[in-house]
Amino acid sequence: MAELTTVARPYAKAAFAHAQEKGQLAEWSAQLALAAALAGDAEFTAYLTRPSMTVEQQTGAFFTAAGDQLSADGRNFVAFVAQNKRLAALPAIAEIFEQMKADAERTADVQVTSAFEMTDVQQQALAGQLAARLGRKVTVNAQVDSSLIGGAIIRTGDLVIDASVRGKLAKLSATLNS
Template sequence: MAELRTLARPYAKAAFKAAQEQQQLADWANVLTMAGHIAANDVIRQLLANPGVDESKKAELILGATETDASEAVRNFFLILAENRRLALLPEIATLFNTYRAELERTVDIEVTAAFELTDDQQQKLAQALSTKLDRKVSLAASQDKSLIGGVIVRTGDLVIDASVRGKLNKMADALGS
């Protein structure tokens, strides 16, 4: 996985720089995200690995499947990826691009899993508290998992805050077992 990220990084940086210069971060992010999902599909991955299919046709296929009106710069970017046989890196390029964009815009996506369904007011208060703590604009996605018994688990990137009853019981069991 680290190798893919290493290979994808220069392409993601180049795309991000081009998007910034054109003031089209949202458009580029949209196309790259959709293209990343398409390229991650098993059937498409097999197609991308097929040396019998022209690389530029592969790029056009992926761009066409995004159903977006891609700019000339985006089309050129995809053709460069195709020329260098790097279309398979699209999922990783999209992830890196979105990470760079979130850093620039100081935003963060947070997943909250709670034992019970959170009300809109609770979600808003939690988002506000996390926004203050992380010094970022927070986009919150809440889900429910009754197996937590009580409390919440907050996930963003590699940060996980387990404030669930199940998590606390697991910690106690580990402490008693050692």
């Protein structure tokens, strides 16, 4: 995975610089998400990576599958990636692009897994606290996992806050066993 990220980073930076210069971050985000979904589909990838497929045929199949959802610049980008035999890197390119977009827009998507359903008021209060701590506009995506017993686990980027009862019990158990 580290190698794929290394390969994807220059493409993502170039796409981001172009999109930012044109003021089209949202459009490029959508186009790269589509390209990543196509490149990440196992059946479509198996079709594209057949030894008999030329780069032109791969690009044509990709554009056919994408329909009219790719702009001219988006098509040029995908064609360039295909010419360099890097279509498999499109999901990583899209992921890095999204990180760069979130940094530029000062936003963060936060995944909150709680033991019980959170009310809208609780989600807003948590979003406010996290926005103050992270210095970003926060979007909370909540889900329920009753195995946590109580509390919640909060994830955003590489930050994880485990305030669950299950996590605290596991930490206590590790301390007692050492």
